[in-house]
Amino acid sequence: MKLMRALFYRYWRPLLLGAWTYALAGLLLGRAYLDFLRPEFVVLLVLGLLVLLAFIFSAINARPQPFDIHQATRVLILILPLACLCVARGTTLDANAFQRRWTGMAGINGRSMPLQDAATDGRTRDASGSDEDVSLLYLSRWPTGYAERTIAVVGMLRRDPKIAAQFGTNTCVLFRFVMSCCAADAMPAAILVNGIPADWPESAWVRASGRFTLRNESNRPIPVLNAAQAEQVSKPQQPYLYWKNTW
């Protein structure tokens, strides 16, 4: 027992740093960091991993540090994100997060797309390489380029009572989260969509195709997709969209 205690006093810091290193390595190897961060963060995570390895070596060679209740509390607090990491893997921001974060259709500025030229056939692929036909980011932010065209789009479903009251019970929201750096700062890009079966659940991934129009509400263009076809699909490989050129 004494030996165990002595070893723990000697090595609690390398052990703690090792747990973090293991978690970061696991995130990188399994590409699970994409659940939390945008892809470019891989560079920073690798850098962090290297620094942690250096910390471990320096902590192994350092003198034993006291381990009292103060240090024990610190260790517990620093383990907390690792426990949450296990819980959150594979989770995506869903309709509940949409409800908390959506501030309405205010992001639309009515301009044509500055980041990407509108394709002539209206079936532009997103720059992030995700698998939808038209990016919800472009549809929600710069909708004029797609007005009165037939398009297909993939997104998550949200039935909002306020939207239903304003635009009709048949209208719901199709959204995806657009990430700047991490899931904490992700904001929903959303359009309204008509013609989705009423029994489809919230947060279901849906591919809808039909005619895209702009509806004028209080001098603001509101993007609406009148879906002629809709189907439930599996979660895309990259559920998030990303702002281009922010890195």
Place this chain on the structure above:
Amino acid sequence: MRYPDITKMNNVPSPGTKNNNEPLAWARDIRSNAWHDPVPLQPEPPPLPPLGKSLKFMAALLALAGICFFGDRPDVRSFSLVFVSIVLEAIPFMLVGACVGGLIEVFVSRERLATHLPRRPWAMICLAAALGIVFPVCECAVVPVVRRLTGKGLPLAAAVAYLLGGPIVNPIVAVSTMLAYNMDWWVAAIRLLCGYAIAVFVALAMGRLFARRPALLMSPGMCEHAQDNQEAAAREIGRSCCGHGAQFVPAGLIGKLAGAFRHASDDFLAVAHYLVIGAAVAALAQTLVDRRLFLELTALPMVPSLLMMGLAILLNLCSEADAFITASFRGLLSLPAQMAFMLTGPMFDLKLLLMYRTVFTRRAIIALAGLILLAVLVVVAALETLGMGMS
């Protein structure tokens, strides 16, 4: 390296005096009283930890248990997702910041730092507030760096100026703000100029307010352990003020680098748990608070700005990404209200409030928080007065 006499620090007894907090005190008393005391010598039981520390430990344990037992609930998963995102986003910056701090500790002497600083205080403050242009850092990385710089003798006012100015007045923030606002350089310019002005003002005020009062925890030449945990420091009597003090006289480049990483890992472990607590509170707010509620309270003058300041404090976003969140409020809130969000967050939010505890005294943190909020309010009111309406 010269260390302060920690036996003269507040609340730390000199060796040999009777004190339950010092582990060897009972042994010394036994030795000194052995010939006079007829009672069989029994070591006193180890002292109970103070109530506050026990409560903190229990809270951390409960949080961990809660995550483990209720991890399959959707709201806990959402909370975990946001919480881990904030921590993962900040940790690389903090690790790099800690390394820079460690390198400063080992490679930059106080004398060399002093020769590179301007002699006039106002010039030093103006320079420090704009240092982010050359060394762009976010608010998570800047805290460990400033911590070490103050240990090297950087004056309080200059430290505050860099701490507040660095995360706003830097090219990465300028570019991200422009991108969020559709390449509108005007918004980015206002943000950087206002951030710089606030950093300089708060630094000057802090320098005045704490000219004769202690504000920094890391006084020049003092190792962190001494202020970080005075009881632990007391146990180090006879060695040095820190657990590895003897190894802090490195020889050669490898030895110096090893010393730098040792300092850096100490800094990281000293600051990181505050980041984790702040991230947890922010994740809780993000999971529970509906942002549209904020928009329903925006009819009164200045109220939107106050609400956005509160939101910035709650959300704990990185200064390099917060402009994208603010841009989503365009058309709903005025530009000054959006500025209130973008100026407050990088200088003062929940995680920073906790992380500042590793740099400043409690009184200094209260003054710093008050000054930042006051300065942001004044700037926002000035922008409102100038008639900057909806962006």
